[in-house]
Amino acid sequence: MSDTGTTSVLRACGLRKEYGKGEGLVRAVDGVDLEVAPGETLAVMGPSGCGKSTLLHLLGGLDRPSGGEVELAGRRLDQMGEKALARMRRHAVGFVFQAFHLMDELTAVENVELPALLAGSSPRAARRRALSLLEQIGLADRAKFLPSALSGGQRQRVAIARALANEPLVVLADEPTGNLDSEATLEVLRLFESLHEAGQTLVIVTHDTRIAATADRLISMRDGAFVDETRLTGGTTGHLGALAGLES
Amino acid sequence: MQQEVVLALLAKEPSHGYQLRARLQQALGPLGEAMNAGQIYVTLTRLEKAGLVVSERSDGLADRPDRKVYELTAAGQQRVGDWVAEVSWPRPDLAEFHLKLVAAAAARLADPVAIVDAQRRELLRRLRDAQRAAMTEPTRSDAALLLEGIVLRLQADLRWLEACERNWTGRKGGS
Numbered sequence: 001m002s003d004t005g006t007t008s009v010l011r012a013c014g015l016r017k018e019y020g021k022g023e024g025l026v027r028a029v030d031g032v033d034l035e036v037a038p039g040e041t042l043a044v045m046g047p048s049g050c051g052k053s054t055l056l057h058l059l060g061g062l063d064r065p066s067g068g069e070v071e072l073a074g075r076r077l078d079q080m081g082e083k084a085l086a087r088m089r090r091h092a093v094g095f096v097f098q099a100f101h102l103m104d105e106l107t108a109v110e111n112v113e114l115p116a117l118l119a120g121s122s123p124r125a126a127r128r129r130a131l132s133l134l135e136q137i138g139l140a141d142r143a144k145f146l147p148s149a150l151s152g153g154q155r156q157r158v159a160i161a162r163a164l165a166n167e168p169l170v171v172l173a174d175e176p177t178g179n180l181d182s183e184a185t186l187e188v189l190r191l192f193e194s195l196h197e198a199g200q201t202l203v204i205v206t207h208d209t210r211i212a213a214t215a216d217r218l219i220s221m222r223d224g225a226f227v228d229e230t231r232l233t234g235g236t237t238g239h240l241g242a243l244a245g246l247e248s
Numbered sequence: 249m250q251q252e253v254v255l256a257l258l259a260k261e262p263s264h265g266y267q268l269r270a271r272l273q274q275a276l277g278p279l280g281e282a283m284n285a286g287q288i289y290v291t292l293t294r295l296e297k298a299g300l301v302v303s304e305r306s307d308g309l310a311d312r313p314d315r316k317v318y319e320l321t322a323a324g325q326q327r328v329g330d331w332v333a334e335v336s337w338p339r340p341d342l343a344e345f346h347l348k349l350v351a352a353a354a355a356r357l358a359d360p361v362a363i364v365d366a367q368r369r370e371l372l373r374r375l376r377d378a379q380r381a382a383m384t385e386p387t388r389s390d391a392a393l394l395l396e397g398i399v400l401r402l403q404a405d406l407r408w409l410e411a412c413e414r415n416w417t418g419r420k421g422g423s
Contacts, residue, residue, distance in 0.1 A: 047410070182396060182400075183387060186382060186383060186387070189379065189383055190383050193383060209372070209375060209402075209403050209406045210375070210379055210399060210403065212372065213372050213373075213375035213376040213379050214376060214379050214380070214383075218372065228365055230368075230369050230372060232372060232373060232376050233373075239374070239377075240278065240279050240374075240377060240378055240381060240395075240398060241276075241279045241280075241282050241283075243374060243378065243398045243401070243402070244276075244279055244394055244397065244398055245338055246276070246279060246282075246283070
């Protein structure tokens, strides 16, 4: 994989996705260039309809581009056959969605182990991995609960654990806090932070500035294209007092 | 430190200065760390001169400000009651930034959208700091609630910047 000479986990070049024809032509993704480094947390922000979800689908091989290149771990997804692409999706990508997309009739641990079973793990190995993931996200005691018995924040954490089941190279999250209140948002942010510290590569598309602000790098997207990029650094609470009206 | 805050912290019971400081630290969490320790004693001395608190030296070492126990006077009680009932809210300082954009565009001093971008980056850095502080704070602590207030305000500012950007981008395209 390193023989291409790239150090990016994920790379896109001139990536395009169009829908419709003639006057009804929509350029959902319109010439995106992107490189995501291993261990990086990248947030893509923009208003609804700016193409950020479509972009995420292209990056994860859920959808095919109309043009341009997309490369995961040095392999061109845009040139891959259906079978190879499905395999790549299963093994190398973890998806997290706004609406959780958990199976309602399966318990938390059954949801988390499902991707490993689908990828051919033995039931025992899949269960072991799922339990250790639930432990990691602080929900070991909820393993046998159905999603309906969990809070929104807990459901999304289970969904994140499921995304990690096959030790993906990259986790792609689409508006992961869109359905969550402030407290549950913090739970999810803390979890993303711990994944980040563990070296997980994360790409999050969102219009929630709270997530965006915790990323290493933030890209603003408008009308299918990137318009601004910010590298966020820092980390002092020195001036926070001023923001709360405290004189220092 | 605002005098009324120190007075109100005393309302619970007669206290040493260090006890007031501990209450402040508890309520402010990481935001209280930058606070000057001497400030509270300076304020207490002023309040005493103004007749709003009285102090009594407790047993032990003399001449240490820490050894004094402070208590509200009747006037102090009255002031705390008025302050608690008072409705006040800091003015958001939006007009200056708004006028900066208007003037910059009119005189072609700078691209308003670039000004908005720079402002957004600064707010995002602050939001990052506030968010990180909130993430390390135990859920439902007093300090977490204050940090959430900061986060929500910054989010509101960022939303307004989005509106500014839409507006000025549109005008550029239209002219």
